[in-house]
Amino acid sequence: MSVPKIVVLGAGYGGLMTVKGLQKHLHYNEAEITLVNQNAYHYITTKLHEPAAGTSHHDHARLSIRSVINERKVNFIQDKVTAIKLDEKKVFLENNDPISYDYLVIGLGSSPETFGIKGLMENAFFIRNIDSVRMIREHMEYMFSRYQNEQKDELITIVVGGAGFTGIEYIGELVDRMPELCHEYDIPLEKVRIVNVEAAPTVLPGFDKELVEYAVKYLEGKGVEFITGTPIEECTTDGVVLKGGQEIKAATVVWTGGVRGNKLVEESGLETMRGRVKVDEYLRAPGHENVFVVGDSSLIFNDEGRPYPPTAQMATQQGQVLGKNLVALIRGGEMKPFKYMPKGTVASLGRKEAIGTVGDKKIFGGWAAFVKKMIDLRWLFLLGGVSLVLRKGKL
């Protein structure tokens, strides 16, 4: 007897949550579940700004996939997806044989969106995954270590492109880290420059004005320079050139200005916008009853017809619903439509400060920072229960 084959691509928030649902509800003999992921670990995207700045170790932002799945129910393949062939119902891998599916879940995440800015891909760094943030940290430290040898100010200048969520959270961590970093490399703290450049007229576009002002005031008080309403025109090996011609010499440029879907999804032939698939209410790709898309690979519009930004919160909720829907499908039941329920947003500004909204309440400062930590712990709880929270959680 053959059972349906469910293949989940990507162990991000969406993919992993789907798998958690499947392994919880399905019996051993109801489906063959395969999870494919490039790394042996899941990384906690919402925490990547910390290891990128070096305020926490990258091991705090990842956890072993095998430790949160049930390997008696889920077949985990650590490999890189090279192609998705929808007509053959097959997924091609770098080091393993192609795998067939009856139901496919695509949760392959995103890649940086450079908006065609010249030199950005080649010369900037991206807060993207464990490898990339570890490299940012090491790059910055190497540049700082050169300062006493070469005495060039650009070595200790950091430009952050983009003042969205990731950009601001990363800057908050940088500000926290600087005293220690300067001590380590015998650099006077006041010599360091952290410059945030944003094309939109304000920092944290779309965020509540009062919260934005709080964040800007706090970070400016720590010496951060904000340049808003000014796009980066070019990123060079020496720094950035802004629209209007101003040049900022900086050895470290980190781009946080946006993401687009994984190009494998585009290449699969699915219809995409910036690499993301506009899914239906059951998270299906248009025209493909058996192909589901979650997380940054998916695109969902709100009631005003604007796309929701890709967030961990969105992906987690998608995975929770999709897991149950797949169980229903397999058992001949009814799927439930997905409806995003925004629970609020909190942006950290380093370890002890944050801003955000929970429900319709604005929160600031230490309390917001605490709420942020609770949100992080909740994800660990969803993945691995109390034991994972105790093992990996950190207040």
Added chain:
Amino acid sequence: MSVPKIVVLGAGYGGLMTVKGLQKHLHYNEAEITLVNQNAYHYITTKLHEPAAGTSHHDHARLSIRSVINERKVNFIQDKVTAIKLDEKKVFLENNDPISYDYLVIGLGSSPETFGIKGLMENAFFIRNIDSVRMIREHMEYMFSRYQNEQKDELITIVVGGAGFTGIEYIGELVDRMPELCHEYDIPLEKVRIVNVEAAPTVLPGFDKELVEYAVKYLEGKGVEFITGTPIEECTTDGVVLKGGQEIKAATVVWTGGVRGNKLVEESGLETMRGRVKVDEYLRAPGHENVFVVGDSSLIFNDEGRPYPPTAQMATQQGQVLGKNLVALIRGGEMKPFKYMPKGTVASLGRKEAIGTVGDKKIFGGWAAFVKKMIDLRWLFLLGGVSLVLRKGKL
């Protein structure tokens, strides 16, 4: 009443030991003692290979000068010497007024000797001081952090030029560090290459053959590759080219092949060989009764007419004798001739291994490593007594 002015340039082993002797034996009113050093700290050259590899923090290889001198007797100026004018009996500084002397002690150390190898100064790193070794560590870590992003083998290839004392000790530390480093950056240990290139026919030229074999066997067992009898012809941004044309691609090239005297000494008009002054038996520069040279700036020949290599041991002994001789000079007494008393040499091979000779005994392994540590502690004891040993010493 004017007292003689003694100016000591450089707080290395030679300069600092001279000052220790002066402040111990002279009364407040017998001389005006000035010590000039670029940094606020003395660095322990014999330990620099550890922070260069990252096996210990650079703070373990430096100590505050003010903590080991008596500031009631010694005037410490933290500044960079820009020129020595012997005819004016003046020393020029970067940020302070020139200072006059009656007696001058030059202990300005060395700089790398590149033997004219093309590209070495521009592209290689040097185990030279705190700033340079901190940069080597950070550079190596940054290269390792790039590996998972770029998958290029040269990123995790380290070429060490020179198999003298410093080169071998540095390689010993690298070997110790690699497991932790590879774990940090998710790199399989066996992928890392450490290549030692030496122009002389053997590793550790001049060292006992049995000891050399022990060291080579130990390090080869840890995966180190030795290429002897082969000079480096060129160092590029990609690695090194050896005589004969072999190219080794390496992102990190560290040159330990030799040193020459500080160029300020040459520029002063003193007669030098490779920047070092051949001093007389009282450590005086030829033709200058009041100018003494110690440490790497000085050159002393053994009974067979060959120059002693510049070592901390030599500099320390010079400083000890010179301190007493200056006291004698000031009090109208007789100076004693300096005679180098080699007490043995121990080269560490990481934390738990070493080779060396003490008196006419050869020592190996753990015992030699212990002796090496005792030698390090002795320097701390000479500088600051038991309290400094307890504060900074580390077994």
